[in-house]
Amino acid sequence: MTAGTGALAWPGGRARWLAAKVTGRLGQALLTMLGASILVWLLFAFAPGDPAQRALAARGILAPTPGELASERHTLGLGHPVVYRYFSWLVGALHGSFGRSYITQLPVATELGSRLAPTLRLAAMGLLFMIVLAGLSGMLAAFAANRAPDLAIRVVTVICAATPSFITGLFIIQFVVIRLGIGQALGNGGWADAILPGVALGLASLAVPARVFRQSLIDGLESYYALVAHSRGASKLRILLRHAAPNAITPFTHAIAVAAASLIGGTVIVEAVFNWPGLGSYLIQSVQARDLPVVQAITLLATASYILASLAADLISLAFDPHARGRS
Amino acid sequence: MLQVSIRRLRRQKLCLSLIAAAALFCAACDGTSANAQQSSSGPATFNIGATFLPTFIDPAKGIDAIFSFAQALTRVNAQGQVVPVLLVKLPQQQATSKWLLTLRPRITFQDGRALNAKTLVAAMTREMRLSPAAQADLPGAFFTVAGPLSVTVHTRGLVRLLPYDLADPAFDVYDVSAIAGAPNGDCGWAGRKAFTAAYEIATCTANSMTLVPYAKYWQGGPKLKKIQITLVSDPLAKVDGIEAGQLDMADSANEAAIKDAIRGRSNVQLKLSPVPLSLTRVYLNVTRPPMNDVMVRRAVLQALDYQALGTAFTSNVGQPGRGILPTGYPGAVANQKYDPAAASKLLTADGWRMANGTRTKGGKQLALTLLIYNERPALKQLAVAMQSELSAVGIKVSIQAQPFSYSMYNTTPWDLTLYNDYSVGPDGVPDSYLSTYLGSTGSENFGHIHDPALDRMLAQLVAAPDQATRNRLLTQIQNYVVLTKAYQSVVLYQKDGALVTSSWGCYVPDPDAYQYAEWNWNISRCG
Numbered sequence: 100m101t102a103g104t105g106a107l108a109w110p111g112g113r114a115r116w117l118a119a120k121v122t123g124r125l126g127q128a129l130l131t132m133l134g135a136s137i138l139v140w141l142l143f144a145f146a147p148g149d150p151a152q153r154a155l156a157a158r159g160i161l162a163p164t165p166g167e168l169a170s171e172r173h174t175l176g177l178g179h180p181v182v183y184r185y186f187s188w189l190v191g192a193l194h195g196s197f198g199r200s201y202i203t204q205l206p207v208a209t210e211l212g213s214r215l216a217p218t219l220r221l222a223a224m225g226l227l228f229m230i231v232l233a234g235l236s237g238m239l240a241a242f243a244a245n246r247a248p249d250l251a252i253r254v255v256t257v258i259c260a261a262t263p264s265f266i267t268g269l270f271i272i273q274f275v276v277i278r279l280g281i282g283q284a285l286g287n288g289g290w291a292d293a294i295l296p297g298v299a300l301g302l303a304s305l306a307v308p309a310r311v312f313r314q315s316l317i318d319g320l321e322s323y324y325a326l327v328a329h330s331r332g333a334s335k336l337r338i339l340l341r342h343a344a345p346n347a348i349t350p351f352t353h354a355i356a357v358a359a360a361s362l363i364g365g366t367v368i369v370e371a372v373f374n375w376p377g378l379g380s381y382l383i384q385s386v387q388a389r390d391l392p393v394v395q396a397i398t399l400l401a402t403a404s405y406i407l408a409s410l411a412a413d414l415i416s417l418a419f420d421p422h423a424r425g426r427s
Numbered sequence: 428m429l430q431v432s433i434r435r436l437r438r439q440k441l442c443l444s445l446i447a448a449a450a451l452f453c454a455a456c457d458g459t460s461a462n463a464q465q466s467s468s469g470p471a472t473f474n475i476g477a478t479f480l481p482t483f484i485d486p487a488k489g490i491d492a493i494f495s496f497a498q499a500l501t502r503v504n505a506q507g508q509v510v511p512v513l514l515v516k517l518p519q520q521q522a523t524s525k526w527l528l529t530l531r532p533r534i535t536f537q538d539g540r541a542l543n544a545k546t547l548v549a550a551m552t553r554e555m556r557l558s559p560a561a562q563a564d565l566p567g568a569f570f571t572v573a574g575p576l577s578v579t580v581h582t583r584g585l586v587r588l589l590p591y592d593l594a595d596p597a598f599d600v601y602d603v604s605a606i607a608g609a610p611n612g613d614c615g616w617a618g619r620k621a622f623t624a625a626y627e628i629a630t631c632t633a634n635s636m637t638l639v640p641y642a643k644y645w646q647g648g649p650k651l652k653k654i655q656i657t658l659v660s661d662p663l664a665k666v667d668g669i670e671a672g673q674l675d676m677a678d679s680a681n682e683a684a685i686k687d688a689i690r691g692r693s694n695v696q697l698k699l700s701p702v703p704l705s706l707t708r709v710y711l712n713v714t715r716p717p718m719n720d721v722m723v724r725r726a727v728l729q730a731l732d733y734q735a736l737g738t739a740f741t742s743n744v745g746q747p748g749r750g751i752l753p754t755g756y757p758g759a760v761a762n763q764k765y766d767p768a769a770a771s772k773l774l775t776a777d778g779w780r781m782a783n784g785t786r787t788k789g790g791k792q793l794a795l796t797l798l799i800y801n802e803r804p805a806l807k808q809l810a811v812a813m814q815s816e817l818s819a820v821g822i823k824v825s826i827q828a829q830p831f832s833y834s835m836y837n838t839t840p841w842d843l844t845l846y847n848d849y850s851v852g853p854d855g856v857p858d859s860y861l862s863t864y865l866g867s868t869g870s871e872n873f874g875h876i877h878d879p880a881l882d883r884m885l886a887q888l889v890a891a892p893d894q895a896t897r898n899r900l901l902t903q904i905q906n907y908v909v910l911t912k913a914y915q916s917v918v919l920y921q922k923d924g925a926l927v928t929s930s931w932g933c934y935v936p937d938p939d940a941y942q943y944a945e946w947n948w949n950i951s952r953c954g
Contacts, residue, residue, distance in 0.1 A: 213632075213633055213634075272667050272671070277670050277671045280671075283671065284664070284668050284673055285476070285668045285674070287634075287635075287657075371661065372664075373664075374659055374661060376634045387801075388827065388828055
């Protein structure tokens with residue numbers, strides 16, 4: 100009998116193997132975050148034009164005097180080396196400070212403060228619905244592969260992918276809220292009110308994870324170990340849940356992580372439809388007003404959210420990885 | 428064979444389930460809103476969707492959204508007449524510059540303290556010290572105790588319309604001791620129980636405000652158990668909120684987008700005021716080059732096609748502005764003229780030469796910043812139209828949108844701005860209101876006008892002894908502001924609009940509703 104690959108082959112066994120993997124993933128996430136922060140900062144710092152002029156223009160000073168330009172450059176620290184400016188910004192960001200709004204001159208963190216939590220709730224609810232709906236539909240489609248339910252689910256997921264989230268949101272308001280009297284048209288930022296907008300968000304992003312899960316499950320159902328299990332009298336459902344599903348979790352979680360990016364972007368639109376008091380409308384206003392510190396901060400937060408979602412997907416995959424259980 | 432039969436049976440079961448589900452769904456689609464039916468049976472909370480929440484609760488800072496948590500000594504009713512509120516009768520003029528105010532007995536603040544001469548003088552003294560609006564209404568005035576419930580107002584010279592001035596929210600009455608030590612910030616006075624009105628502010632956040640009844644209100648126990656005010660800026664969200672039964676009323680609804688959206692919708696009505704209560708004003712920032720040049724300002728005002736701006740570009744929700752007072756108002760002068768040829772001539776005479784579509788002078792382009800605020804999406808259309816019209820005479824305009832609270836009350840530089848406002852002052856007459864936005868010390872003098880000649884005319888207007896003198900002065904002021912100095916103009920007058928559910932179908936926005944005053948007095952379902 101061979102020792103096999105994976106955790107059992109690792110010095111110190113499964114626990115150490117897992118610890119090493121988790122540490123590695125965390126380190127990768129941190130490095131990715133650092134790289135993303137550099138990219139975000141560079142994009143804004145080196146956008147076409149003079150940053151001081153941009154800041155003054157955002158406040159309505161279209162033709163500043165040399166004195167005004169010099170003063171603004173000093174305020175923005177443009178005289179310092181690029182590396183110094185980046186690290187100043189990074190240290191501030193780590194402490195929750197993202198500079199001041201060009202328009203209001205208030206700290207960006209203050210402006211974001213009350214709006215962040217509702218957006219996080221909405222995104223979390225959207226993610227939950229996406230995972231649940233994609234998981235259930237993928238499973239049902241795989242169980243009834245190439246039959247009517249599978250065809251119906253594939254059609255529905257295509258429709259969901261093709262329908263913008265704001266259309267879904269308007270549909271939900273008209274038919275669920277107004278006609279059926281369920282839920283609220285105007286969200287208050289709380290968890291209960293986040294359900295319907297979360298559904299709108301989740302529906303728009305579930306197509307790819309659902310298809311990936313379906314295919315992975317079908318691959319599992321057609322595998323040799325499934326054939327062995329079937330020959331021993333296991334039902335199709337048991338094979339699906341006990342054997343195919345654990346192996347399909349990894350690609351499914353990765354598909355979820357990728358879809359999370361579009362989901363995070365979709366919160367902006369859904370917030371507008373449901374009058375949600377989150378970051379979405381503020382982002383739109385800031386883009387229109389060229390309030391770059393605010394746009395930069397929100398971009399960084401969105402990037403960080405996506406990296407965290409990917410990290411979570413990696414860690415979940417680890418938990419379901421057969422190698423972690425000593426099987427090759 | 429058995430497997431085929433089972434599969435057929437399963438298919439039949441699935442079809443039947445789908446048919447049953449469809450039938451249930453159609454049963455729910457009976458054309459009326461389930462929530463609407465629920466709201467017509469009488470919820471205890473009155474839900475309002477507001478475009479703005481009060482930027483400040485402190486009257487000295489200027490309450491710009493009024494939800495009847497405060498009361499003044501007088502008010503102007505729907506017929507334009509001033510009537511007493513906290514006073515037992517209208518102010519009595521005792522001498523040229525002396526008026527006697529007599530309070531109603533047994534009125535208490537929401538904190539239980541009595542409203543008497545001492546507490547009234549404390550509040551009015553604070554207002555005169557801190558409120559630019561109060562200073563503009565009654566320049567140099569002060570209040571003294573004349574008896575337990577009597578107060579004397581000492582004015583600087585004759586103030587003929589003092590009873591109207593006291594209706595201004597700048598003179599809302601509050602308990603000064605209750606606000607001592609209140610935190611700074613927009614909601615600092617929430618929970619302080621400082622006012623006399625039927626509903627007190629229980630909670631206040633950036634997005635909502637809750638008012639609860641004051642049980643010992645002097646006009647009897649309020650009927651509503653709660654008033655919930657939610658910030659809803661998006662026009663279509665207002666419609667959805669009303670139709671879903673989440674809102675009973677939404678303000679600022681006279682917009683093209685809303686009119687289009689409510690066609691065919693059940694349980695949503697748009698109620699318009701009988702007269703134009705709102706306007707959209709163009710402020711010119713007279714301290715900033717090139718707007719400090721009167722020739723440029725005149726050219727700007729003459730380059731605007733008020734007819735088009737007030738009709739086509741605003742989908743006929745109102746009337747074009749013809750002057751800075753509403754058409755038909757006594758003393759109103761229609762002096763705003765669209766004359767792009769004259770505008771071009773003025774600019775050329777002033778040395779602005781046309782070069783590649785934009786005028787230049789001394790190497791500098793004639794480029795202006797037009798400021799609008801996000802909470803009024805309709806201003807964007809107007810701004811784009813103005814940009815086009817000014818471009819036709821060689822003026823380059825860039826449009827900038829900001830949150831309202833930072834567009835006006837900030838030092839952000841701009842050259843032109845569009846501002847939604849009321850067409851007459853809260854006291855029902857334009858006299859003191861003209862001082863508010865044209866006077867050197869006016870709280871809404873966003874154009875930074877500092878014109879002693881204009882200040883003198885405004886002071887004379889306030890003290891005008893008769894209607895004929897008043898009309899003469901009003902004409903003089905309007906021509907000076909629009910034609911001579913080109914300080915401001917009005918693009919659009921429009922009726923106030925409120926979206927309501929059918930159970931509030933009897934509601935009519937009117938000058939009384941300017942202060943949403945009916946919420947003060949035992950408001951109840953009217954439909």
